[in-house]
Amino acid sequence: MKRAVWLILLLMLLGVSALAQENRLDRVERWLYLIDVNLDETAVTQIADSDYDLVVIDFITSEANNTDYPLAEVITQWHAAPHPKLVIAYIDTGQAESYRTYWQAGWGIGNPEWIVGADPDGWEGDYPVAFWYDEWRAIWLGENGYLQGILDAGFDGVYLDWVEAYSDEAVAAFAEAEGVDPLQETVWWVSDIADFARSRQPGFIVISQNAAELAQNDEYIAVIDAIAQEQTWFDGGADNLPPGDCPLPRTEADIDTPAYRDSLPPLCQEQYDQYPDSTLHVSTEGYLEDLLLAQSKGVTIFTVDYAVQPENVAWIYQTARELGFIPFVGNRALDSYLEPMP
Secondary structure (H helix, E strand, O other): OHHHHHHHHHHHHHHHHHHHHHHHHOOOOOEEEEEEOOOHHHHEEEEEEEEOOOEEEEEHHHHHHHOOOHHHHHHHHHHHHHHHOOOEEEEEEOOEOOOOOOOOOOOOOOEOEEEEEOOOOOOOOOOOEEOOOOHHHHHHHHOOOOOHHHHOOOOOOOEEEEEHHHHHHHHHHHHHHHHHHHHHHHHHHHHHHOOOOOOOOHOOOOEOOOOHHHHHHHHHHOOOEEEEEEOOOOEEEEOOOOOEEEEEOOOOOOOOHHHHHHOHHHHHHHHHHHHOOHHHHOOOOHHHHHHHHHHHOOOOEEEEEEEEOHHHHHHHHHHHOOOOEEEEEEEEEEOOOOOOOO
């Protein structure tokens, strides 16, 4: 009897927690995506004084040259600001990054074996991984791992980059050789991250970046709170060249057509030609189909587009908001503070 009462109380608490979290995201109208690992005092103050409801920043103390950054103090300042912010930690759980504290001398593709390739879009120092390996999981879920550090710093949630690792050619080939289903491993990996954090901090928010096609997987959708889709309408290039304003093909029929390529500005054409697997070879139409499906299942949709020309920026905000999405537009490097859009 006591156990039954305890279970009922637990379910009630979980229900209240889920409702509280849903309401927290429902209140988000403006958000900032700024992953500069050298976030200075000026930017910290600008964010504190802003009307942003949610801020995504890098897990700065995981950067090898910034382990002494006063991250917990900054998060506390933003929580206590006149316009309090939800603060979300950007983490790349599908790629190893050579500038993180976990990176060891001698590491590279094939060493350790779960580092399986180079970034397909040309980001130097980023390496797709076989994310189901115990050694990689321990970096995040270990007793003194990154997720515990994120919780200790006071973050309200995580922003998972490279969820799409399962579809990377190098990762998919490695998984096939091992007899592993990378899509199912993705669902389990995101679930384990969510379970770890929420068991310690109820209501912890999980936002997945990209892999919008996973909206078709109900097991995955049940785990996450939101999808943030990059370059829904506009993209830029690796290393911020160009910083943005490269329009994606609008429809599936436009993909890889001479007319589409000819419509691109010169720097965007270079990006298109150099990276045949880049986002300039997929369509806005395809993204929207998956995002609207996820939205219909109760998932909050954030969009991230890369544009600096005022007419493009204004068009993206208007178009995204008309669809019920929560947009952010910045440069490809995501290293500049921008005032909230009206």
